[in-house]
Each structure stands twice: as C-alpha cells, then as structure tokens.
Amino acid sequence: MTTPSSSNASAAKVPFPPMTFGKAALLRAFGSLYTAFFSVLISVVTAILVDGVVGLTVSAWRILKLNHQALIKLSSSVLRTWFSIFMGHLEHFGRLTIVLTGDAFHPNESALVVCNHRSWADTVVIYSLARQVRMHGDVKFLAKRSLLVFPVYGFAGWVLDVVIFIKRQSTSAGRRLNRMFSSLTDPRRRQAPYWLISYLEGTRFTHAKRQNAVEFAKKRDLKVLEEVLQPRTKGFISTVHALRTNAQAVYDITIGYTQSENGDMDPTFKQMYLTPARKDRVIHVHQRRIPLSDLPQDDEELKNWVYRLYEQKDELLKAFRTNGCFAARPMRWNRMTWGYWMQCQAIVYGAFGITIYTVYTLFSFAR
DSSP states (O other): OOOOOOOHHHHHTTTOOOOOOOHHHEEEEEHHHHHHHHHHHHHHHIIIIIIIHHHHHHHHHHTTTTOOHHHHHHHHHHHHHHHHHHHHHHHTTEEEEEEEEEOOOEEEEOOOEEEOOOOHHHHHHHHHHHHHTOOOEEEEEEEEEGGGGSHHHHHHHHHHHOOEOOOOOTHHHHHHHHHHHHHHHHOOOOOOOEEEEEEESSSOHHHHHHHHHHHHHHTTOOOOSSSSOOOOOOHHHHHHHHHTOOOOEEEEEEEOEEEEETEEESSSSHHHHHHHOOOOOEEEEEEEEEEEEOOOHHHHHHHHHHHHHHHHHHHHHHHHHEEEEESOEEEEEOOHHHHHHHHHHHHHHHHHHHHHHHHHHHHHHOO
C-alpha cells in the first residue's frame, strides 16, 4: 500500500554529469540491440504461451465450465507475472520514475479508473500504479475492435479477458458492454477485484483534436478546456450504473509530462522502451480516490459531475505546467526490485522452455 514520503519529490532534481557523445552513442546502440532482442523474445513467448498454451487452457476451462474462481486466479497470475517483465524493463532500463501525490489506493479493491490520455506511456503509468497494490494482473480495458487484430497481443487481450473490444457507434456495443459488466459483477468473482480503465476523452490528446473539442464545448455551452479533451459521458454513466453494487471507488488519475526543449512530451514511450537511461525519466501523477457511493444517481447530474471532474483535471494540469509538479501530499512510489523481476523472468522463460521441449518430444514421438 502506498505511504506518504517526500523522497520522490527530490529524486527528480538530482544532477547527473554530462555524457560524452561516444559514450551516449554506445549506450544507445547497446539499448537498441538489447531492446530488439527483448521485444522479439517476449513476443515469441507471448505467442506460444499466452496465445497458444494459455489460450487453449482458458478456452477448455470455459467450455467444460470448470471452477470460475480458479480460472480468474489463473488469468490474474499469468498477467501479473508477464506484465512484470515489461514493467521491470521499463523501470530499470528505461528508468521510469513516478513522482506521486494525492490519495492512497487500496489493495484488493475493485475500481473504475479515469485518466487523461496523452500517450502510450499512460498505460505504462497505470500498470506501475496498479503494481504498487499488486493489482497489475487485474487491469481491464475498453478498446476499439480494430485492436483485436493487433499481432499477438490483440488475441492475448481477448483470451485473458483483459480487453473488451467494441465498435464505436455499433448497435451491438451496448450488448457487449452489458456482457462485460455481467462478467465483472458475476457473484463467482467474489474476492477477485479489478481495475477497469476508461479513457473518457476517447482518444489521445493532440492540438488538432483539441480544436474539435473546443468546437464541441462551444456548441453545448461547456467550459473550453486547454490541457484535456471533453470527456465522453454516455459510456461512463452506463459503467457507473452497472458497477455500483460491485466496485467500491472511482480512481481519478491525472498524469503530467514535462516538455523537452523542442516542445515534445518527455519522456515518451519510445524513449523509455528503446533506450536505456543514466538518469530517471520522471512522470508526475496526481491520484484521487472517490467512493463510488458519492457519485450522483441521476444521469444528468452524473454527466455534469464528469464535466466538472475534467475541468478540475484541466486546472491541475495548467498549474503543473507553471510549477512543474502537482501541489498535493507526496506519496511513496516503489520501483520493482531486481529480485522480483528476475523471478518473473525465470517463471515465464522456464515455462516457455518446458513448452518447447514438450512439443518437440511429442512431435518426435509422433514421428
């Protein structure tokens, strides 16, 4: 569980000696080779273990209608171990460092998570926050159906029930959402908490998209927002009504990225993933825990509540641009330990080796 600490606030200000051109080039070359090897290997492992072995296991489990609670625990354990390999890579080699302020999140608590959306790095941040309370194997997403065909990971997300793929403006979207909600609220899920992530802006923030959001706000007499897009309220309202008896809180996450000298968002996901760093790549996060019971019951009041929430996010981010940090109670963020990271790798790659050996033995026997 996260605890108050002021150490993170000072961590981002530690000076580092300048790196020579040759050393920087060598480090980038090493990082590129390592990351290429890591990416190929983890993709092959995912394709065989998750899409193959785990996919067949989960499918058979569902067809035979075996113990539902055990299936959920299996999926959660697989995801927690597998995602830890990625997070360890990003936190140690990419030097992802989170300066965290706000409220503590609770372990073993089901929550609806709303977050501003700027980059692929947003999802990395959310998984790192979930890992602080050992919930990174229980994160769920809503996503566009087109992502289902994303190589390897689209099918893995569907098999392990991480992602529900929906078509926007589809007549079947409501039915698919209802099926997802019934899965999350199934009484057999007791003591199987989850985080359901919803990017209410519907897309990543860009200045071009902001112009569309400005026009939308003016047409509906809403406050014009500068740092976030206008939230989409219909899906949020349906989700809240469906989860009132099952989830305990709304986790309101606001992510603040600094800007590089050329005005780009810093750090980017590409930087963290592809190049090792000598110093921390800092991302600021402000988080709030809002009891779900505190949200309005009426749809119109709930819609206005969401608009006010994003107006508050906008003000937070404008202050962040000025001050370089969020002015709130500091919290402790813990980097993944080397020991735990190596343990997860031993489990995943050990299972991969056993699978390859078993398939090879069966193939040899069949011949």
